[in-house]
Amino acid sequence: MATIEDYGDITTAWCPGCGNFNIRQAVKKALVNSGLEPHQVLMVSGIGQAAKMPHYLRCNAFNGLHGRGLPAATGARLANPSLKIICESGDGCNYGEGGNHFLAALRRNIDLTLIVHDNQVYGLTKGQASPTSLEGFVTKAQPEGVWATPFNPLAVAVLHRASLVARGFSGEVEHLAGLIKEALATPGLALVDVFQPCVSFNKVNTFAWYKEHTYLLGAEHDSSDWHAALELTANPGPKFPLGVIYRGSRPGYASHFPVLEQGPLARQGVDQEALRHVMEKFL
Amino acid sequence: MASEALDILIGGEAGQGLVTIGQVLAKALVKAGYHILVTQDYLSRVRGGHNTFRIRTGPNLLVAPREGVDLLVALDQESLDLHAGALRPGAQVIADIGLTCGLAPCLNLPYADLAPARYQNTVALGAAASLLGLEMDLIARELAAFLGKKMTPEVTEKNRAALKAAYDFTATRRTGFKPLPPPVPAGPRLMINGNEALALGALAAGLKFLAFYPMTPATAIALTAIAHAKALGVVCEQAEDEIAAINMALGAAYAGAPAMVCTSGGGFALMCEGVSLAGMSENPLLIALAMRPGPATGLPTRTEQGDLELALFAGHGEFPRAIYAPGTVEDCFSLAALALAQAEKHQGPIFILTDQFLADSYRAVEPFDLGAVQPVRPGLATVADEQGYRRYALTDSGISPRALPGLSRALVVSDSDEHTEDGHLTEDLAVRVAMQDKRLRKLAGLLADRLLPSFQGPEDAELLLVGWGSTLGSLEGAAAQLSAQGRRVGVCHFSQVWPLAGEDFLERFARAGQVVMVEGNATGQLAALIRRETGYAVGRLVLRYDGLPITPEYILRQLAD
Ligand SMILES: Cc1ncc(C[n+]2csc(CCOP(=O)(O)OP(=O)(O)O)c2C)c(N)n1
Ligand code: SF4
């Protein structure tokens, strides 16, 4: 059995007090509680502060391009079904630069755990608005405040009936670890959007702000009820629910590829008989 | 020998079924034992507009398209008006009685009497088959096989009736048209085009993952792989865009699946950041780039060799790559297989550059020697030191042993940031230099593995025609015609355009009286590359960028100018 220590204790370049530390702790706990060993796990990410996560855990890692974590994770998922894949990046990466991939991942319901560090700002590039920044959020790039309406990832995910739609908060580590553990066990796409204070560049959505503007979802919410989940997410705020918002039942995308039942593509070789048949179709 | 081959041109509007006739006729010719070389010229629309399907056919191997016409199958008046001028002596036109043939020798068929209007193309097919001397049974079988997939038995039967009516009617007419000479006895051949052969080559070499976003003229590469994906255990995915396609392929390649993408100019432009990622993360990737004229959307369905420089310089930063440029349909097969293997060996982006002409050009091809293709074996079979494994270990060759994630206890870390040997991001500038040097060392390996340019003709040719990629046959055709006039003409063809080594060709260039570079673009991109690499300035350029393939006649006309 793997332990927390197996996932390493790696020094980071994050600012002291950044919500990312707690998210990392929750990920480690979820992995250990899921009985996963580092070599069974693949972390895929894009670029940003959040996207450095694969470097701060001991496991397999593919740290790709800004916005392109999801397609890379999709490719890896469809090449090796035995890897447990977490795609982890920021709100800018997943909802901005990679927005088209987010929509496509939801439509496919690709079997991945997608953890989005939602700090409502671009951290790495020092504080420009992100797709989830609130209206009026003032930055050097948006000196008069953000005019666009914030992207609503949870409602969009519910709308597409992703397998799991959840929201966590870096201030609630145990709760978040529970969400990630459930996500890891879910076939299909499991989205865990995590509120994460960026202490350096988001002076609006602070730890205290998130404390004040979130509440834990109670047992009265039926996560299998699509209408209820839509209702819950369609008009966000002033308080945001934390927990599992929706559990869908669409098949995971990988189940459409029978070849994956035979394990990793890397070890499947070429069926010479089948190949000859294919060539003979051109005769 | 030239007189033994015929050029058949089928012209009409999109939607008139001209590709159906073209493909069935081509297939019947191949089945009968003839060689073919198809050139498709179509407009970027699904209905209307003037399109042609040109089949050059004869008993002997055909290497290049030609411009004249021996048998014009005109499905509309425009086809007559546009192509009557290209008719050779002894040529024949097949047209409905309602069309005006003018002075052209015309077999006017009463289409309406022979079959209902919707079978008009089948009537034309029957007439053409009859004139060419193909057997009725053969053409009927090929038509049924073609329609069988998509039509009801009833419709197939009606087509057969139309075919027979036209075939018999034509047989009773006297024309001056000389049917094809008998074929040279040989074993069965494949009828296959460049796109299909490229896909088949990659599949034979062990392709396991393909991602694409539809774009003419590359789409059929993906469609070929998809058609056989289940049988061969390949994962194919239509991505949400080209950026997704290349990043998916890289994720799959990292996980160990031999992977490729296929696209054309604009789509490839979107992939460029991913090409750079392949270079930095050192993941194997085959990129098939089927060129069409640009800039921007350009001429979507026409041909050009305009993206050599794009492929050569695509992606920010500096990293090694190789670029293949098949000259024939057979090359599409063998170079795709080679490129997939080279991608695995050198762990980075490897290109295969084709163009619309070759992509869509059907040929009669000897069955491929599948046994000769060694399938790619991705990654390390076993990892000696799992605990100490470092994905980017510094080596003399620059190639680091590649473990695959999840297939051992070794942790495999692949990174787009500058990284340490174990794959983690670093800003240590000495490490940066060591890593950049390591990656660039791989160029020496790619250079050592390069394919040499091929030379034909006398060593001391007075004229050396040089080209790359799909123009090979036309270079040969032009050289043959000039040689027949008593001139000493040679051909030099590059089926790999990067990396280049001057020692492979400069001496021969120096011995030739005149070196002429023939390229399907407006600026002479290979000529410029050779000059950049070797300082050698090609004396004369023959360029074509009107969207049509380079023909021997085109080269001769330009030389005569
Ligand atoms: C193609 C490309 N465009 C822009 C950038 C610059 N860039 C790096 S990270 C980032 C935004 C990061 O924001 P987010 O994804 O929210 O991550 P955070 O740093 O907030 O965790 C940007 C714009 C880049 N690396 N690549
Ligand atoms: S900039 Fe913000 S998100 Fe980035 S490490 Fe610092 S606090 Fe965290």
Ligand SMILES: [Mg+2]
């Ligand atoms: Mg952010």
